[in-house]
Amino acid sequence: MASEQAVERFIARWQGRVGGQERANYALFLSELTDALGVARPDPASAETEENDYVLERVVKETGRDGAVSRRRIDLYRRSRFVLEAKQSRIPGAAKAPLGATAGPEPATRGRRGADKAWDVLMMNARNQAEHYVRWLPEGHEPPPFVVVCDVGHCLELYANFRKDGKAYDQFPDRQGYRIYLEDLRRPEIRERLVNVWNDPLALDPALHASRVTREIAVRLAEVSRRLEAKGHATEEVAQFLMRMLFTMFAQDVELIERGGFSALLAECEAAPARFQPVVGQLWEAMDKGGYAFGLKAQVPRFNGAFFRDCSALPLDKAEIAELRAAASYDWREVEPAIFGALLEKALDPDERSALGAHYTPRAYVERLVVATVMEPLRADWEAALATAERQRDEGRAAQALKTVRGFHARLCATRVLDPACGTGNFLYVTLELMKRLEGEVLEALADLGGQEALSGLEGHTVDPHQLLGLEKNPRAAAIAELALWIGYLQWHARTRGGAPNEPILKAFRNIKVMDAVLEAEEELVRDAAGRPLRDGPRERTRYRNPRLPAWPDAEFIVGNPPFIGGKDLRARLGADYAEALWAANPGINESADLVMHWWDRAAAILAAQGSPLRRFGFVTTNSISQVLQRRTLERRMGGKAPISIVMAIPDHPWTKAARDSAAVRIAMTVAEAGVKDGALREVVREEGLATDAPLIELSERRGRINADLTIGADVGAAKALLANAGLSSPGVKLHGKGFIVRPQDIRTLGVDRRQGLADRIVPYRHGRDLTARPRDAKALDLYGLSEERVRRDFPEAYQHLAETVKVDRAKQHAKSPTKDAADYLAQWWVFGKPRPDLRDALGGLARYVVTVETSKHRVFQFLGAEILPDNMLVAVATDSAFHLGVLSSRFHAAWALASGGWLGIGNDPRYSKSRCFDPFPFPNPTPSQAARIAAIAEELDAHRKRVLQERSKLTLTGLYNVLERLRAGAAPSDLTPAERRVFDDGLVLILKELHDRLDVEVAGAYGWPADLPVADAVARLAALNLERRAEEAAGVVRWLRPAYQAPRFARGRAAADDRAGQTEAPLAAVAARKPSFPKEDMAQTAAVIFALLEAREPIDVGSLADAFREGRRATPRIEATLAALARIGAVASSGVTFALRGHA
Incomplete structure (x- = not known):
């Protein structure tokens, strides 16, 4: 690492020097920055692009939706480390700034943290451009962990994604620290961070250190749990006690109670173990209600919630207190909630304790599904809000721009995410953290637009655990999930805001419900004549009366990892009574389907329901989901009257961390959205280090219509x-009346032998089973074409037979449900x-x-x-x-x-x-x-x-x-x-x-x-x-x-033929009538333009976009303004004439 003198020379040379000359100076600035950091300068570029792994101006190829290939250049690229894009002096592709492309006022003193910071659309553009470059990297180049945005002479902004999937880079390490000003280079820890970005970015992955700390803590808790159970304490009593202990350890490290105070109390109790039970019990009573804690000799805030309602402490000996004091010595700010719950559950469960550390789900795997299900739609919404605010700001409507961003923040804070099989809460916690990261960007934009006063009034309005909803059958797992969520939320609060939140610190949101997510019934034990419970193997038999599907709470997103039990194992694992009730509650699921498909089907039904708030759902399933027994559920939902589509799928992916003595679990991930839509099929092309805390999973991606077998195929839905x-x-014909079926013994009673012409009206009749099985030789009474009077006159016996059967049935149906069809059927009851x-x-x-x-x-x-x-x-x-x-x-x-x-x-x-x-x-x-x-x-x-x-x-x-x-x-x-x-x-x-x-x-x-x-x-x-x-x-x-039959009927004018043939195409006037109106609200206008760009199969000009709306060219000025804003933030690529949405090739 370079000397402090070199850093001072660099700061003095560049601070405040550049303004509007970024493109002319960025190469020199970055080269000298590497000298100041003591890392290698970029290599000279080679004519062989494939060899350019650390160069300026690295060429990548962008393939547009129309298949056209364009050459783009990354300002600075280091393979497997970062993509760096420098802020532009102007929007690329324009001789001058395009329509409305102003960047906002430059800070008065650039390069300093104290300088006034303003809305900088060119930095947004650079960040978006860099993220697109990641997607355009050549095959074999994995997405790097970092995207760096550089404002020459001013600052660097760091965005990270350690999943290595190239999706959704977040501020790193958080909103407070992602922007590094030149003066910050004086701090050794900042220089060390940048050196790691250049040389060893994975060393900055917080999950690596956190997972080790979390495992070590869980091992210590498991030892205490084992010793207490050996003394005769009930497992559940021990579990609840230890959860109170560990939350108290966490509270001291995030300074919700006096920092170090609880560790000091444990040290005193280790010397005098008899003190432990009363003094800790009194501490928890104070934490529950708020008040003075004698053991800490300090006032503590009111925590409330559910954790300290029972404030009893168990008696411990010296060795047990020592184990807990050792656990308290770790920095609980570094505990990883994403795996904490799973490891804690194993630590507290006697049957699972031996497997502690053997396997868990790496955080990156959970993130992969959460990002695709929840964050991609939310980030698309945020991009639209940013573009709208940029347009409003450019048009001089600053107050409206502020209102747009505030509106998005309000919607984000109202977004609900449900995990209907939440277990210990790892999916919910990861979702919470990613939503908090997005909230950080929103708050940063508010501050950029309106200064700190723009943030006033938001103190109590934030993304918090009440939005994360869970269903879990296991009460202990549900309690751990709630604990993990609160630990994660308070960690984030401590990192980004500091101080204690408003009391009570733990709100009783009741967002985690203890319930069976797929079966609701009235339960009673099955008993013999003597009243003794009957058994089904190891379990008592239970009768499930009125089995039905339980209601799930409303949510905008559903995501999770339901239990894996194969269809063939349901009876053995869950009991025959439960399995039968489950199938009865959901007869649409075949009995051979895996248990996870009951969650998938339920979410699909909610997604397809009219008026549903659900936008997407995503589940981890067994990787047999694409096989026939599971696939039928997908096909039924994808081919239904209200179809859904798979918008992301990974057919085969590793899941739990592999133990030395077992293979890793393999799973599939699917994400669904309502409607008929294309999706991203991602396939694992490389996997390494599955038994480590940092497995490497490299994915390829293809876009298209994803079939139920999780393959990309032809879009047959577009065929007309x-x-x-x-x-x-x-x-064939639809009878609507059993009286039309004529049995052999009925033929004579209908008067066939004496009513001329009736025999010709009794015709052979076939339905499906007649063809697939054996024919019944059924006949039907077909009186089509005859009036009621003629039937009564010519075939009176037949008339009477139908009058007392079909007519009566149709009259009853009409009385029950007087629809137009029912009325028509009754009026023509003999047909x-x-x-x-x-x-x-x-x-x-x-x-x-x-x-x-x-x-x-x-x-x-x-x-x-x-x-x-x-x-x-x-x-x-x-x-x-x-x-x-x-x-x-x-x-x-x-x-x-x-x-x-x-x-x-x-x-x-x-x-x-x-x-x-x-x-x-x-x-x-x-x-x-x-x-x-x-x-x-x-x-x-x-x-x-x-x-x-x-x-x-x-x-x-x-x-x-x-x-x-x-x-x-x-x-x-x-x-x-x-x-x-x-x-x-x-x-x-x-x-x-x-x-x-x-x-x-x-x-x-x-x-x-x-x-x-x-x-x-x-x-x-x-x-x-x-x-x-x-x-x-x-x-x-x-x-x-x-031709002899069709041409005379269907070739007489296209419109008539369309009508007769049931075609989906319509006359041009009808098409025009169905065009949407261009919205009046700014935000809706941005959404409409983005949707029109998505629908276009190739780059499109403004006039053609305007033609997609009822107003036509009258909407052009508003469309132009919206496109210009989208281009300025980097969401749209423009040739100057045509526009295409980036990231949706």
Whole structure:
């Protein structure tokens, strides 16, 4: 390290010298700064960019959303250490400062801590720019722990992220210390900090030292706990006593009570152990109520809360007091609450004590999920607030700018975060700290805008534990969670404000509730005839009456790590009675799903509910979440009427710190948001040091639509209906009345033998199970097209039968729920509820048509005769073409349907939606010979299945395809079970497989694809082909499936065709009518512009942005002002003509 004389020379040379000439001098300033610190100067840059690990002007490549690549330059880069960006003399890309880009007045005496500090938009821009550079680093360069922003001749600002994920750098070490003025370089500890930033940044990670201190304390507490239990004290009594002890140790170190006073008291008691119990008990009584503590010989503030309500102390011997005095000697300001709770729980639990120190969850892992779930949305909100305030300040509305930042602070202090399986509170504490760090930036901005007076009135309005909500079944863990939260909050208060908070210091927020988060029921023990409790293994049996889902408290975010119990282990681990009640409370979860999926599904339901305050949820789950038994829950929620999307996923990630004698736990992380949205798929590409306190996890990231199996695939949700498919597909009829079903014994009573024409009205009728299992040979009375008078005149027996069955039922339904549909059904009571006239029209003249069961385990298409009436649970396709049947029966359409459709029912079977699966599906354009080959195979396939099902009465279509699925998964015939082998032999399943394999090859050829194309790639190509076909149709080229039927009906004007075909596109006037209005409020205007930039797939000009709103070009001035503010703070990149949101490529 350089001498103090070198530091003085550096300060004297640069302090106050530069103002507006940063770009001309930053290289010289930084080089001389390294000399003053005694660290190496940057290396000369090499022509080979990959070798430039410590250089000025390091080139990185920015890839825009449109795929365009731009070269950018980092002012100073040191690989794995930091990215440094110097404040600009002006906004980059402008000959002069762009519209409104003023930086605010310079401090009168730069480089000094006492100088007046002002709102400096150029420093904000530099920080944002540096964080973007981190994301653009080349492959193999891990995100560095530090981002440094330099105001030449004035100060350095430090921002840190020790997670190494490149997301959300925070002020380091806190709001009070992140800005280092030139005069601060005189302090040795500041120079040491900067030297570490340059040479060994991980040495500054506070979690490393804190985790060691925390573990050592926990070991000492465990020893005391063991000794007290050996004397006969109850485990829970010991646990509560030790929690009071350790909070008192903490209180003295943060000077809530006299610093060192409690340690001195313990030293006195070690010499005279009999004094311990009364004097400590009296101290805790004083802390509970506020008053004089005789042991400390001092007044103590009122703590209250729950910790000192029981102020009793246990009698200790000299050795036990010595252990506690040793624990009190540590600096409790350095305890890490993020792991403190978990280690304390082990220390206090006899069954867990042996595992103390063996494994815990590193803080960086917890942060990774909390940042993605909670902090990324909050920081996006803060960026919008900053841009709004910058625009207002630039327009001379300083008071309004101050109000905008205050408004964000108020919303931040009202933001609630729920952990519904909070355990000992590590997720809640990490969330609290990160929100406090963000609050520090907000308070700094308030001070910059309005000076210290801008902070007046905020003393009692701050981010605090009342916003962190927890649900926990274990009372001890819940108490530890509350303790950890308060320790963390008071640590932060001591670091950033000092002094004692307002009394009572511990508020009784009751934010941690002791309850079961996934099951609520009335419980009673199951007893035998003699009244003795029955047992289920080690536990007493419990009857759960009225099992139901418990209410969760409202929150804006939900995050946590629910328990890991595999579905197959639920009965054994939780008891059969509990497992049965759990499944009864949530029948939408299949019984094979892991326990964690009950939390995931509950949060998903809350997220999708109309009017829900929940913005995002994120959970740690088993890494089997992408496998079929868990995936069904995701698919059902992602494909529901109110869909949700996974906006961040890590499919496979290490979790707990590995013990020497066991492997590390592997998990997945998923974060969800309402709506259909793209997400970030992050995958572990390197992991090292998993058994250490500082594991290295390097992640890659891809963006796109994340599928339920946690892969990135085609965005099939963006596919639109094709005119070529219009009018052909429809659900079958919906009866709305059991009286329409005609049993064989009812036919004569309806008058078939004496009422001419009635026999033609009694038609074969099929529903889903008729096709997947065995047909019932049911018939339905179909009177569509007849008036009530004609039915009464021509078919009086049928009229009377329906009048006393269907009409009565519909009248009851209308009385119960008088909706318009119910009224219409009652008015036309002799006709099916949904008779499907369009489908009847499309089937006219066909001898057969294609059907599939709407919700089915296997996606199978087949021909039905035109005389058969399809039920609503069948999806009909009005074509008799075997070519169409063949394409629909291919693995490519099956994959498309799976990606496009939803999941339905307790069995979570795939659902075939005609509007999402058939209408947008682009059929191939085959040669005549290709079409003929596909048709021939499809005819043989349909005939083969019908033949074996007719010859073998015990076979079912589902049974055939269950065995086929086993073979396609790689099983040999010899691997089949005896039952499967019977189906294989009776159903000639090998032939079924060969026909499907041949069909897949031919359909691939018709598309021009290789036969072995992975289905994920096929779905992506089909989505692209849908877009291509839509462009063709817009130009007037339509590849009709049944031109003779479709063209006369759907080619007469595009608007009419859209209406008839149920297309999602609309006439231009309708589109214009749906455009949003440009908001009137400043903050809402910023949000609207950011959303429009997000929606744009490429850089966009101001005029095009204005066209996205109803006001059009009239909104241009406000949009320009908003874009200029976003550009000034570094949130938007601009070429001078077009704009693109940064960080959202």
